[in-house]
Amino acid sequence: MSRRFPFLHVDLPEWIDILCPSGAVYPDFTVRMNLVIELARRNVAAGTGGPFGAGVFDPASGEMVAAGVNLVVPGRAAILHAETIALALAGQVRGTFDLTGLELVSSVEPCAMCLGAVPWSGVSRLVCGARHEDACAIGFDEGDKPDEWQLSLANRGIEVVLDVRRTEAIAVLAAYVEAGGVVYNGRGREQ
Amino acid sequence: MSRRFPFLHVDLPEWIDILCPSGAVYPDFTVRMNLVIELARRNVAAGTGGPFGAGVFDPASGEMVAAGVNLVVPGRAAILHAETIALALAGQVRGTFDLTGLELVSSVEPCAMCLGAVPWSGVSRLVCGARHEDACAIGFDEGDKPDEWQLSLANRGIEVVLDVRRTEAIAVLAAYVEAGGVVYNGRGREQ
Numbered sequence: 001m002s003r004r005f006p007f008l009h010v011d012l013p014e015w016i017d018i019l020c021p022s023g024a025v026y027p028d029f030t031v032r033m034n035l036v037i038e039l040a041r042r043n044v045a046a047g048t049g050g051p052f053g054a055g056v057f058d059p060a061s062g063e064m065v066a067a068g069v070n071l072v073v074p075g076r077a078a079i080l081h082a083e084t085i086a087l088a089l090a091g092q093v094r095g096t097f098d099l100t101g102l103e104l105v106s107s108v109e110p111c112a113m114c115l116g117a118v119p120w121s122g123v124s125r126l127v128c129g130a131r132h133e134d135a136c137a138i139g140f141d142e143g144d145k146p147d148e149w150q151l152s153l154a155n156r157g158i159e160v161v162l163d164v165r166r167t168e169a170i171a172v173l174a175a176y177v178e179a180g181g182v183v184y185n186g187r188g189r190e191q
Numbered sequence: 192m193s194r195r196f197p198f199l200h201v202d203l204p205e206w207i208d209i210l211c212p213s214g215a216v217y218p219d220f221t222v223r224m225n226l227v228i229e230l231a232r233r234n235v236a237a238g239t240g241g242p243f244g245a246g247v248f249d250p251a252s253g254e255m256v257a258a259g260v261n262l263v264v265p266g267r268a269a270i271l272h273a274e275t276i277a278l279a280l281a282g283q284v285r286g287t288f289d290l291t292g293l294e295l296v297s298s299v300e301p302c303a304m305c306l307g308a309v310p311w312s313g314v315s316r317l318v319c320g321a322r323h324e325d326a327c328a329i330g331f332d333e334g335d336k337p338d339e340w341q342l343s344l345a346n347r348g349i350e351v352v353l354d355v356r357r358t359e360a361i362a363v364l365a366a367y368v369e370a371g372g373v374v375y376n377g378r379g380r381e382q
Contacts, residue, residue: 002203004211005257006283008276009200012193020195066196077279078288078311079270085199088268092197097269097375113311116304116334120269143307144343152335184288 010075010085013048016067020055025062029127032057032105033164035064037129040082040107040172043069044179051176054082054106056090056099056123065102066090073182082106083114087121098122107169108135109162112143118158125159129169138173139183201266201276204239207258211246216253220318223248223296224355226255228320231273231298231363234260235370242367245273245297247281247290247314256293257281264373273297274305278312289313298360299326300353303334309349316350320360329364330374 001007019038026032032055039053050070057064068086072078083106091097100122109128110118118126135142146152150160177183192198210229217223223246230244241261248255259277263269274297282288291313300319301309309317326333337343341351368374 001205002207004208004213005203005280007202008279011198012196014192016193017195022195072288076286076288077282079275079279079308084270088199088270089196091268092199095267097263097267111307113304113307116302116307117270119332119334141310143310144337146335146337
């Protein structure tokens with residue numbers, strides 16, 4: 001363990017445990033989306049981070065393997081998006097980086113970084129709520145993705161489902177702006 | 192802090208401290224690339240992870256802010272690439288996600304995920320050693336990036352420098368394969 005450089009330690013906020021009890025079953029991806037949108041909403045309400053929630057689920061059992069919420073500002077790290085956290089924590093639960101057969105559900109279509117993380121993780125399905133343009137509309141710079149990104153995932157055997165509870169997911173983005181949340185971006189371009 | 196889900200804790204390997212002493216000055220990006228290639232080489236030699244090294248540097252002082260090496264397999268998380276770790280640790284050092292004015296040096300051109308992380312971090316320059324196709328040539332699935340990714344970064348004010356010590360960076364990739372290193376990918380497609 002390095003003494004020259006700090007470590008990175010990422011913990012989910014305590015309030016998550018109430019929302020995501022052990023053993024709960026979420027039988028389809030619409031129900032799972034309801035949960036991750038609620039994670040995003042609570043993250044804003046509790047002031048613990050940005051308006052994005054995600055979860056890795058086992059579609060066979062309907063159970064949640066790991067949750068994620070945006071922790072960029074409190075965690076002091078640009079990489080701490082809901083999806084990257086959910087994927088990393090699912091790896092800790094499973095004891096391997098390889099999440100083959102699992103499903104990633106995200107309250108907003110993944111940004112360029114999180115989209116790039118999807119094939120590495122091995123998940124078999126990506127389910128999205130709000131769209132890229134909905135996040136951009138409130139000022140986030142989601143980055144440039146390949147034009148054919150859905151085809152790119154499909155070619156890797158990853159199914160993509162869009163617009164699940166999109167309206168509800170957009171409402172969380174709007175609530176964040178109304179609450180005066182920081183729309184951070186690189187280069188200090190806060191708006 | 193959640194008790195329902197595990198935390199993520201990322202520490203750099205101990206051997207990094209000898210390679211990257213406090214106060215050392217790396218006056219130009221070629222010298223900085225030599226260091227991150229050495230990080231990649233040692234990561235393979237020590238068996239602590241994949242053949243990729245990165246660093247965040249302050250070009251004004253020439254000092255290294257944070258190092259990163261690939262820790263996907265030991266860290267049990269697909270997101271733990273050299274670049275994401277260096278960016279996250281630099282955030283811990285600086286006390287903010289915003290790394291405006293700093294430089295990211297990577298022994299291999301960033302994969303689709305790490306490329307997506309670059310604008311979020313705010314770094315002003317990206318310096319790359321080996322190319323995308325060099326990593327793909329040994330079996331890594333680097334993901335699909337926008338065709339005009341360099342232009343996309345330039346439009347965000349981020350300078351890109353390619354092929355710095357490319358031959359030396361490729362040699363580390365080759366050494367990893369020769370040593371029988373795991374060329375992991377999502378979906379269990381190890382080769």
